[in-house]
Amino acid sequence: KQWYQRRVAITAGQRATVQGMVGILRGSDFVSMVSMQCETEFVSKNAKFVDLLYKSTIALQTIESNGVVPAEDALSFTFDDQKISDLLLSTIGSVGENIKPNSFYTHKINSNKQSIVSYIHRKSDCEYENLSLGSIGSSIIFEDLEDESLGMTIAQHIAGSEIDETTGLLRQPLLQDESVTIGELCKRHNFKIIDYCRMCSH
Numbered sequence: 001k002q003w004y005q006r007r008v009a010i011t012a013g014q015r016a017t018v019q020g021m022v023g024i025l026r027g028s029d030f031v032s033m034v035s036m037q038c039e040t041e042f043v044s045k046n047a048k049f050v051d052l053l054y055k056s057t058i059a060l061q062t063i064e065s066n067g068v069v070p071a072e073d074a075l076s077f078t079f080d081d082q083k084i085s086d087l088l089l090s091t092i093g094s095v096g097e098n099i100k101p102n103s104f105y106t107h108k109i110n111s112n113k114q115s116i117v118s119y120i121h122r123k124s125d126c127e128y129e130n131l132s133l134g135s136i137g138s139s140i141i142f143e144d145l146e147d148e149s150l151g152m153t154i155a156q157h158i159a160g161s162e163i164d165e166t167t168g169l170l171r172q173p174l175l176q177d178e179s180v181t182i183g184e185l186c187k188r189h190n191f192k193i194i195d196y197c198r199m200c201s202h
Contacts, residue, residue, distance in 0.1 A: 017100045019044045020201035022137035023053035024118050025130065029109050031116045031139045032057035034074075035102040035199040043097045044201070050128045052091045052099070055079040057131065060106040066195065067105065074104040105197040107141050114194060115142050117151035121159045135201045136160075141194040150189060154182060158198050169196065 017037035021044045025032045034056040038044050059077035060069065075085040084101075092099050109116060120134035138158040145151050157175045164172070170183030170193070186192060 015039055015098045017098050018202055020100075020102065020135075021045075021050070021053060021124065021126075021133050022120070022135065022199045022201050023050070023057055024120060024132040024137045024139060025054070025057035026116060026118050026132070026139070029116075030061055031105075031107055031118055031141075032060040033103070033105040033118075033137055033139055033197055033199055034060070035104075035137075035201055037100040037102050037202050038095075039097040043095050043099075045124065045126050046095055047128070048091050048094050049099065050126055050131070050133065052084075052087055053133070054128055054131045055087055056084050056101075056104070059084055060104060061108075063106065066107040068197065069104040069106060071101045071104060075101060102201075103199045105139070105199070107139070107195055107197075109141060111143070113143050115145050115148070115151070116140070117142065117145070117148060117155050119152060119155035119159050121156075136199065138196065138198045140196040143192040143194050145189075145191040147189065150185065150191075154185070154193070157182065158196055161198075163198065169193065 019041045020037035022035045034053050043049050059079045077084050118139040120132045121136035122134050124133040126133050136159045138155045140155050142151055160175050163169055172182050174180050
């Protein structure tokens with residue numbers, strides 16, 4: 001069976017991945033995000049593909065560091081003693097399409113002053129455990145955020161923007177109100193952005 005899965009993976013690996021899905025798993029003190037690409041929208045909603053996303057987000061919770069995780073490292077993490085790389089191979093063999101691991105991110109908060117806000121754009125109608133699925137996802141780690149609706153406004157901004165590394169997030173005018181920048185909004189309401197991540201499905 002494994003030989004067959006490898007054969008399918010080698011053949012499928014040469015085909016373009018133009019669809020995909022972002023999965024966000026969030027708890028009270030952690031968030032994990034994974035983006036994977038596939039060939040068709042049909043497979044992006046397939047239970048086996050979504051299960052791979054779910055198990056990958058769970059596996060990310062086992063590491064101690066926060067932030068973006070290189071794909072080659074993430075694939076070595078395990079879910080129930082199975083490496084994500086092996087689960088990937090098995091899923092490719094089952095669905096018969098190329099699947100490309102795209103992005104991995106995780107963050108655990110370490111203070112009761114910190115909080116997590118996540119947003120999914122173009123939310124999928126797929127439902128799987130407590131995994132949020134869609135085409136674009138964003139997560140932000142805040143400190144001293146009292147109004148979660150403000151956090152959601154910024155999460156929506158991040159999902160809808162390409163962040164310019166030169167100017168950075170804080171200097172960007174808010175999409176919903178271009179008269180104020182993200183940094184000014186933070187100062188006005190006395191909160192800080194500790195970290196953030198934006199992912200696209202393809």
